[in-house]
Amino acid sequence: QSVLTQPPSMSGAPGQGITISCTGSNSNIGAGYDVHWYQHLPGTVPKLLISVNNDRPSGVPDRFSGSRSGTSASLAITGLQADDEADYYCQSYDQHLSGSVVFGGGTRLTVL
């Protein structure tokens, strides 16, 4: 059971937009800790999509954007492309877990 909750799977057609949610609590996202998002393609290493203050690292297209509200955060992807098909993870920090980084359980995105 992950500290951060994500939907296990989502799907969308090419060109459409989707939003992946990440629900936490007052000890992590709700406490104001940054939320980061990673894309993990099979056979590769995870890639940082959303950095501090919802910024995108160099090379990440502006089709990807992060937002937050209260104890939740979201990753929005617009204009879905076939190579967006991957696992997506949110990550934050939890102040009640002895200084622990926490990940969401991951969302498998299928581009139909």
Add this chain to the structure above:
Amino acid sequence: QVQLVQSGDEVKRPGASAKISCKAVGYTFSTYYIHWVRQAPGRGLEWLGVINPNGGSPTFSQMLQGRVTMTRDTSTSTVYMELSSLRPEDTGFYYCTRGLYSGDYDYWGQGTLVTVSS
């Protein structure tokens, strides 16, 4: 360029230990924390712990307390993670990654597959 270079894949018997290295290349070793993250087959990413290259005690996931150690060698910009009393459920890819104390991982090692099997 920035790289985190990990040691090779390992096959271990249950109860044994595995020690993985992670060499930082292309940046000042002292400026980023090194974290360890693993992914078991069919599972998500799991944070294992963090070490400060400047010193101090590492911080570990409560799930691994007592079985994991992390050390650093500043002369070679290398971090080591050792996991003891291995179980089959410890099988998976182990990644080192650099970032802030709270995460934000911009570079990752290539991954080390640890297989625990009798």
